[in-house]
Amino acid sequence: MRSSLARHPAGRSRGDTLLARLRGDAGSRPAVDPGLAGGLRDWLEDELSEAVAGLPDGTGPVRVTKDALDQVLVCEAHFLSERRQPRQVTTEMARGTLVDLLFRQWVTTGAMGDAWEDAVCALRVGRDDGVLGFVEQLAPDARARLAAEVEEHAARIAECWPILAPSWMARTQERLDVPLAGGRIRLAGVVDLAIGAPSAGQASVCIVEVKSGRRRLEHRGDVHLYALLETLRSGAPPFRVATFYTADGEIDVEPVGRDVLLGALHRVVAGTTKLCRMAAGAEPDRTPNPLCGWCPGLADCVPGRRQVEDSTHTGPVTRP
């Protein structure tokens, strides 16, 4: 029987430090510009009007998620290849799901028993996306390795996250859904953790994404997108966005200014225009890039295969 995880005793712990970084100086949080969210929405609708006009009648809403943006902005054909792939659960995906469930349990209940058993129990009562079946069919040694990994990540969560006071109003797995253009486009996301009361004239919400894998460049774009969605949904931007890495307990925290929101807006416009173009039946562009070697469409993609061949002459590429 594995031991339960306990909170750290009182005193200046990693949890206090993390909370201080998330909270910042409450007095310096920016005042909310009441016209900001409406202005951003108008800007988006205006920029996307041509792409929406090209959608055939009866086309379902074009869903714009962080994964869709990450993929389509790398290569349109890559996005389509990923979508056509049957979903296959990997060890990394299973670990991510199990760690997410433990994070949710820890910040909402402040308790964790046997991390592996708690995570698998939570899987059994949650939405089945294939991870439970994957875990159950693992060979005993592979299952033991995954359990050991999950326990290490759980230990980082317990070490770094303090009890959140009720005034923080912690919400886990919060859905953000922003319809645009009369519902023909839907910007969508699920935030791992949102804390802070709704704004009363001053930005007061902080959004946290949890990652069990290593740092990737696109993680910043993901939280910037959520900052934009939260602004459009609630009328007030979050004051901070953060990414917490359960592998080492590090957290990247960033204030949300206009630069962050405008950067996310331009990214949404660029990606959504491409998604609409393909939803209207256009042939996807192929953009060879350093990730071609991991693309599910590589076998049928001449420029992608050429890219991989060329990169073998210039040295190995490590997936970021």
Ligand code: SF4
């Ligand atoms: S192999 Fe490269 S160029 Fe071809 S579809 Fe995939 S990402 Fe695009």
